[in-house]
Every structure is written in C-alpha cells, then in structure tokens.
Amino acid sequence: MNITQEKTGNLNAVVKIKITPADYSEKVDKAIKDQAKKAQLPGFRKGMVPAGHIKKMYGKTILVDEVNNLLSDTLTNYIAEQKLEILGQPLPQLDDPREFKWDNTDEFEFDYELGLAPAFEVNISSKDKFTEYVIKADQETLETRIKSIRRSYGKMSNPEVSAEDDVLYTELTQLSPDGSVFESGITSSATVRLDQIKDKKIHKSLIGLKQNDEVTIDIQKALEDAAVIAKALNISEEDAAELKSNFKLVVKNVNRLEEADLNQEFFDKIFGEGTVTDEAGFRTKITEEVEGMLKQDAERKLSNDIYEDLLKKHAFELPDEFLRRWLKATNEKLTDEELAEGYDDFAKNLKWTLIENKIIKDNSIEIKYEDVVQAAKAKLDAQFKMYSQSPLPEDQLAQYAVQFLQDKENANRTFEEVKALKTFEQIKSIVTLEEKAIDYDKFVALDKK
Incomplete structure (x- = not known):
C-alpha cells in the first residue's frame, strides 16, 4: 500500500491511496469463508456452502466492501498519524476516469480531497477592553414580576364586569362591511385575554363589559398575530393573515385571576x-x-x-x-x-x-x-x-x-x-x-x- 499527500492550495490537499492485491486478498478470502459458514442456500446444509460458490455468487460485492473498509481505515489512520487538522470529512474525487475490473487482480488508486484547518494564534491580552x-x-419590571407571581398563586373568580387584565370567554361572529352579520361567515367561541391586546382603543372597549354585552372589534388590530387569530377563529394561519373583517364579540363569561394576598402563607x-x-x-x-x-x-x-x-x-x-x-x-x-x-x-x-x-x-x-x-x-x-x-x-x-x-x-x-x-x-x-x-x-x- 502506498499513501501520498499533495498540497493543492494553502488549505487544500489531495491524499492518494494505492492498494494492491496483497493488501486486500487475505481480507477478501476471510470474508468469503466467514460468509460460507453462515450462508443458507438451497441444496446446501447450513455452514457447508463451498467458499468457491460464495465467491462466484458474491465475490465482487465482498471485494467492494472490503476495499471500502480498507480505504476508510487507512485514511482515518493516516490523518491521525500525520496529525492533520481537517475540516468536514474527506471527499472522494468523483471525476476520476479510471475504471477497475473488480476481479481480485486490480491495483486500485483512490484520491480524496481534504479541507485543512488554518494555522493561527489566538491573540488576547489585557489591552482588549470590554464593558x-x-x-x-x-420599578415597572419589578411590579410586573410581583404581579405575575401573585397571580400564579391566586384564585379564579367570575366578576360581573370585566377589568383590565381579565379573561373573556366570547363568541365571535364575522360581519359584512355594512356591519350586518356575514351569511356563511366565521363563527367561533374564543378566549380573549385583555392583557394581550395592545391596541389601546380596543382594549378600553373591552373593559366594563357584562355577560351578553356586545362590541364590534377589528380582529387584526385586536389580536395582531396570525397564529393567535387562527386559533381563536379555528381557521388556517394563511386565511387568518388575509382576514380583513370586523367581528361582533359577545361576552359569555368573565374570568379573573385574583392576586394572592401578601401574607405568611x-x-x-x-x-x-x-x-x-x-x-x-x-x-x-x-x-x-x-x-x-x-x-x-x-x-x-x-x-x-x-x-x-x-x-x-x-x-x-x-x-x-x-x-x-x-x-x-x-x-x-x-x-x-x-x-x-x-x-x-x-x-x-x-x-x-x-x-x-x-x-x-x-x-x-x-x-x-x-x-x-x-x-x-x-x-x-x-x-x-x-x-x-x-x-x-x-x-x-x-x-x-x-x-x-x-x-x-x-x-x-x-x-x-x-x-x-x-x-x-x-x-x-x-x-x-x-x-x-x-x-x-x-x-x-x-x-x-
């Protein structure tokens, strides 16, 4: 076996591996014998298939496998022995015009491209300054966190009138441009969290509502995100992104998560x-x-x-x-x-x-x-x-x-x-x-x- 390396650039090289029958014949013969011991073929008892029969039927496949295994091991060992720092994995050159008979007499030559890691020194010192x-x-961040924790340990209630951070259980009905109910339009039961509505005008219109109260909202301004709209109306995100209609919102129930008391418990x-x-x-x-x-x-x-x-x-x-x-x-x-x-x-x-x-x-x-x-x-x-x-x-x-x-x-x-x-x-x-x-x-x- 002969292995050579040729630099083709500062960070590129080609490794050439030449293999003779002496390098692979013994491995191929052993693989054929091993397979003969395990083979189950019509007309032969298990383990009694002649090696020559296996060679005739599967010899080329076995040869290809053993040569590939030999190439892989050889290349891996060569890279380790030469202490080559490579990037990615070696690539076989696919434009090689050579053809092989694969008849156990071939002398093979395979070329692999390598990408080499650059040599450099890390330059860091006390002169490098960072903030x-x-x-x-x-205060706002602290109060938001405190409110979140108190609500996590709070109790759910059903007030008569909605307030700023309540959750409304609603029925949404699609409206026509003239404000009437759109026939065959979208109707959906949906949960609306007031703390997620960024539009100040819509947010204000949803405060002070009681059960069965109605308001008209611009669904895009109210919920903003296509995924949220899709979930609320039970439609696809693509349809939600294109939806321009106003909706009638009818309050079915008001839920409020009361903040826990600041007590020892x-x-x-x-x-x-x-x-x-x-x-x-x-x-x-x-x-x-x-x-x-x-x-x-x-x-x-x-x-x-x-x-x-x-x-x-x-x-x-x-x-x-x-x-x-x-x-x-x-x-x-x-x-x-x-x-x-x-x-x-x-x-x-x-x-x-x-x-x-x-x-x-x-x-x-x-x-x-x-x-x-x-x-x-x-x-x-x-x-x-x-x-x-x-x-x-x-x-x-x-x-x-x-x-x-x-x-x-x-x-x-x-x-x-x-x-x-x-x-x-x-x-x-x-x-x-x-x-x-x-x-x-x-x-x-x-x-x-």
Whole structure:
C-alpha cells in the first residue's frame, strides 16, 4: 500500500491511496469463508456452502466492501498519524476516469480531497477592553414580576364586569362591511385575554363589559398575530393573515385571576417556611431574582461582544470551496440557494469553533463529566422554578439530570454549553472588563443596536 499527500492550495490537499492485491486478498478470502459458514442456500446444509460458490455468487460485492473498509481505515489512520487538522470529512474525487475490473487482480488508486484547518494564534491580552454591564431592575419590571407571581398563586373568580387584565370567554361572529352579520361567515367561541391586546382603543372597549354585552372589534388590530387569530377563529394561519373583517364579540363569561394576598402563607409557599416574613423581605427576594435574570442578559451581551470582537480580530481564511462541496455532499436536500444564503453564517460559526478549540487546547482546559452534570442540574432547576419557587430536593434534581443526559442530543448540547462557558471564562480572565451600571430600559435599547 502506498499513501501520498499533495498540497493543492494553502488549505487544500489531495491524499492518494494505492492498494494492491496483497493488501486486500487475505481480507477478501476471510470474508468469503466467514460468509460460507453462515450462508443458507438451497441444496446446501447450513455452514457447508463451498467458499468457491460464495465467491462466484458474491465475490465482487465482498471485494467492494472490503476495499471500502480498507480505504476508510487507512485514511482515518493516516490523518491521525500525520496529525492533520481537517475540516468536514474527506471527499472522494468523483471525476476520476479510471475504471477497475473488480476481479481480485486490480491495483486500485483512490484520491480524496481534504479541507485543512488554518494555522493561527489566538491573540488576547489585557489591552482588549470590554464593558461588563450591571443592570438595575426598574420599578415597572419589578411590579410586573410581583404581579405575575401573585397571580400564579391566586384564585379564579367570575366578576360581573370585566377589568383590565381579565379573561373573556366570547363568541365571535364575522360581519359584512355594512356591519350586518356575514351569511356563511366565521363563527367561533374564543378566549380573549385583555392583557394581550395592545391596541389601546380596543382594549378600553373591552373593559366594563357584562355577560351578553356586545362590541364590534377589528380582529387584526385586536389580536395582531396570525397564529393567535387562527386559533381563536379555528381557521388556517394563511386565511387568518388575509382576514380583513370586523367581528361582533359577545361576552359569555368573565374570568379573573385574583392576586394572592401578601401574607405568611403566601411567603412560605414560595420561599419555604419562615424564609420571608414581611412584604419588604418579599420584595427584596424578588429584586434579587429579577436582577439575577438581568445579570444573565448582561452576560449574554458581554459574550456576544467578545465573540464579535475576536472574530473580527482573527480574520483567517477557510477552504471555502471545499466546504461548500462538502456541505452539498453531506446534505442531499440542500439547494444551491440555501447554501448561498446560509454559508456565511456556517463559516462564521466554524471560525468561532476553531478559536474556541484553540483556546481550550492552549490553556489545557478540561471539561469533566461532573461539569456537564452540574450544568444539566442548573438548567433543569431553572425550568422547574418557572412553575414553582420551591426548590427540588438535591437527590431528585441529580436523578433528573442523569436521565436528561442519557439522551445523546441533550448530552452533546450541554457539553457544548459547558465548553463555551469555560472558553468565555478563560477569555474574561485575560481581558480587561470595565463595569458599568445601567438602567434596564437603556440596556434594552443598547442591546437592540
């Protein structure tokens, strides 16, 4: 067997593998004998089929399989031995004019294209400066969160007259342009949440209504989103997007979720017995929770700022033409238009992965199984807290985390999240972070730029 490599560009190479009968004959003979022992053919007892008969019937197929296996192993071992850092997978050259007899006497030669990873150094120092925002929770955000928690633990009632945040159970009937009921039009029973209606005029018209009261609404202005309209009227989203009619809304019932009282029973349900004993302590806890969530927003912005800065700073090239061919070869349904539209984002993410891997390698950063388990526990704990403030017992949370990571996709995603976290922590330990306090509304405006 002979293997050679030829550079065809800075980031491209072709590996040529030459195979002689001496390389594959023994493997082919063994495969034929193994199949003869297992074969069940008419006229022969099991395990008594002559090897020559198997060779005559299946010899070419077996030869093809063994040569392909030999090629795969040889190429994989060669890349590892030569310590080649490749992108994607090797691509066989399909325009090869050579033809083979496949009769166990052939000398084969196969060529594979490689896309090579660029060599570069990660250049980070204390001269790189980034702003680390400390977001202060504004009163409106705090009150919204407090209201949401109190409503979550509140009781449902049926008031006679609708108020600002009530839920109306209604019947909607499509109207003609002249305001009369549209014959054969849409009629539907629908739930209307007043807190989701953004149009101030329509919102105001739905306050103060009693059972059987009627109002006329512009359905597009009232519900805005085609998916919401479709669900309310039981029609398709396509039809909902095109719908222009007004609707008669008749109130069938008014529901109100009363906010829970700020008492000791309420505090104990949320934080555990005796942890909070008054409204001031409750507000302090909620402020900590909200600012904790805002801290995550600030960390996401810092990570994104670092990501964009380092990508701009390390503007190395990729074997783009090879990668485009590889993407097409490994994604049969990928169209040329989709490839053209998505390639820049793919290349950007690939460059970041290379930078990330370089940082991990240069700094001998380890990602241990315990790190992945802890990350899974934190993720699951945050999800459970969306439904209940009471923390899960540690042993139960650990059990859920192990079950979560048994799914390969969950495990890979969590591993990548830990990898990204450790990478950014390493970067932040080197660069200069300048802390800056900012109000939430100003941060939102800044984050939209």
